[in-house]
Amino acid sequence: MSSIKGPSTNQYDGSSLRIAIVHARWNKVVIEALVAGAISKLKESGVKESNIVVQSVPGSYELPLACSKVIAGSQIQARSSATDLLGLHQPAGSNDPSSTTTDLPTAPFDAVIAIGVLIKGATMHFEYICDTVSHALMRVQLDTGIPVIFGVLTALTDDQALERAGIGRGENEGHNHGEDWGLAAVEMATRCRGWS
Numbered sequence: 001m002s003s004i005k006g007p008s009t010n011q012y013d014g015s016s017l018r019i020a021i022v023h024a025r026w027n028k029v030v031i032e033a034l035v036a037g038a039i040s041k042l043k044e045s046g047v048k049e050s051n052i053v054v055q056s057v058p059g060s061y062e063l064p065l066a067c068s069k070v071i072a073g074s075q076i077q078a079r080s081s082a083t084d085l086l087g088l089h090q091p092a093g094s095n096d097p098s099s100t101t102t103d104l105p106t107a108p109f110d111a112v113i114a115i116g117v118l119i120k121g122a123t124m125h126f127e128y129i130c131d132t133v134s135h136a137l138m139r140v141q142l143d144t145g146i147p148v149i150f151g152v153l154t155a156l157t158d159d160q161a162l163e164r165a166g167i168g169r170g171e172n173e174g175h176n177h178g179e180d181w182g183l184a185a186v187e188m189a190t191r192c193r194g195w196s
């Protein structure tokens, strides 16, 4: 019997969205497949390549702080480029309006996808990091009001992780969950605009 698991997806238009992907570098092969899967669905949903920003951190434990900083940084940048555009932010000592930048303001991120791969080892490390990171990522999205998609695999074996990135070694290649995270980011970013 085929699996009944997985999201039922609606199609949303991502053409006006700006999305960040923050990924850990532990378990590189799996991470690369997941990031590629997320990017492919973002693009398929219309998100422009120039509006997809990818940042990496050493391990999953670093994801929550990095997501929080990436969101805050993009909001500060957007405010300051909007101020420049209005001519309110001129270089010190200048009153020449033509000296201000005319670049379009950089938009803040509409969603962040946090991607990590945790694989259980011999100690309790896995349990602590899984628990901490999942709670902290939830906190970042509730504190900022920006959707943070939970793209952290918590696998008991290497094979579980590979299958969830669509690169399984056995007969069953599995399914790339990065694709679901790309679609979830576009949906949540779009719907959050409507709710706010």
Ligand code: DLZ
Binding pocket: 024, 025, 026, 027, 058, 059, 060, 061, 062, 116, 117, 118, 119, 120, 121, 125, 129
């Ligand atoms: C230390 C560690 C271990 C043992 N395993 C993983 C893992 O499976 N996946 C992952 O993303 N990161 C792992 N890390 C690194 C931690 O997340 C973190 O980068 C370090 O503890 C430094 O804070």
